[in-house]
């Protein structure tokens with residue numbers, strides 16, 4: 001079977017996805033020395049991978065989040081309540097002992113830090129405030145962004161400050177879909 005030599009070339013062009021570089025100069029009478037002094041060709045093209053990630057049994061937590069609600073889990077054996085999804089109780093270690101519960105939409109700043117550096121996605125937002133929020137009746141804290149306070153004015157007076165949950169308008173099905181702002 002004859003193969004079309006252009007078929008492979010077409011595929012190569014497609015893989016460049018939007019990048020077309022044409023008519024790169026090349027001397028007719030080249031010397032080895034000239035080619036070795038040639039500046040490197042640099043090609044820029046979009047690169048994308050589809051990443052399939054399952055939230056598994058944590059899925060209800062994210063579904064609630066994208067609907068403006070916060071879920072936690074409570075152990076049916078000992079009552080220990082967490083602000084994040086737990087299948088097994090972290091207090092009494094009973095497996096499959098937890099049930100979903102609604103978290104309060106308000107809490108208090110338990111601790112905070114001002115981030116002047118962060119992961120790539122957050123770099124352009126520095127400085128920002130990361131806080132640990134405590135909820136009444138919940139035994140663990142929630143790590144979350146605190147918005148609406150000036151990071152340059154950070155003060156220990158913020159400890160204990162009442163905050164309420166706010167949700168990003170467009171959900172990304174990520175923990176960063178929720179953040180907290182001062183209650184008043």
Ligand SMILES: [Zn+2]
Nearest residue numbers: 075078089092
């Ligand atoms: Zn327990």
